Amino acid sequence: MTTSSNRRVKTAKLTPEFYQAMIKLDAVxxxxxxxxxxxxxRVRASQINGCSYCVDMHSLDAVHLNENPQRLYLLPVWREARNLFSEREQAALELTxxxxxxxxxHVSDEVYEIAAKAFEDQELAQLIALITTINAWNRIGVSNRLEPGHYTPS
Incomplete structure (x- = not known):
């Protein structure tokens, strides 16, 4: 039996130490x-996880950094639009x-090897950290049903 609840806690307000730690984790x-x-x-992981808030935020941030919006539109089907994504981007998206x-x-040896060939060890470690962090943010966003449409890139 499924029950619906309109009551959602405000993670940032109720667990400020955790939230600040997430912000620091995200920064590094x-x-x-x-x-x-x-x-x-970040956008691709957020699409997969159904976090509309994070998709909105990171799409806006990407466009703010002059990302081609067409690439963002095609991100869910990037394999069919490989010509628009570099080998490094494809490797990162595969690992994501x-x-x-x-x-x-598990992450297959094949996927890991593709990423390992595209990135130096330090970069690969950072990429793994980034993917881990956005997945954590997505869990917060989805659990709290954060709504898109309120974010402005700085």
Whole structure:
């Protein structure tokens, strides 16, 4: 039996130490990675997780950084639009999907090797940190039903 609840806690307000730690984690998770690539990864994970707030936020941030909106429109079908994404971006998106959809099993050796060839060890570690962090943010956004449409890039 499914029950509906309009009551959603405000994580930022009720657990400020946790929320501030997430903000710090977010700030360091993408260190050394291209900002545009980081936003593509954040948008893709957020699409998979159904976090409309994060899709909105990171799409706006990407456009603010001069990302081509067409690439964002095609992000859910990036494999069919490979010509618009670099090899590094494709490797990052592949790893993002593998780490985000864990119900399919572990990150395969094949996916990991593609990412390892596209990124230096430090960058790959940062990419893994970034994917982990956006997935955590998505869980907060989805659980609290954060609504899109209120974010403005700074």
């Amino acid at each position: 998770s993408a260190t050394g990675l291209d900002e545009g690539l980081a936003h593509l990864v 999907e593998a780490m985000t959809v864990l119900s399919v099993g």
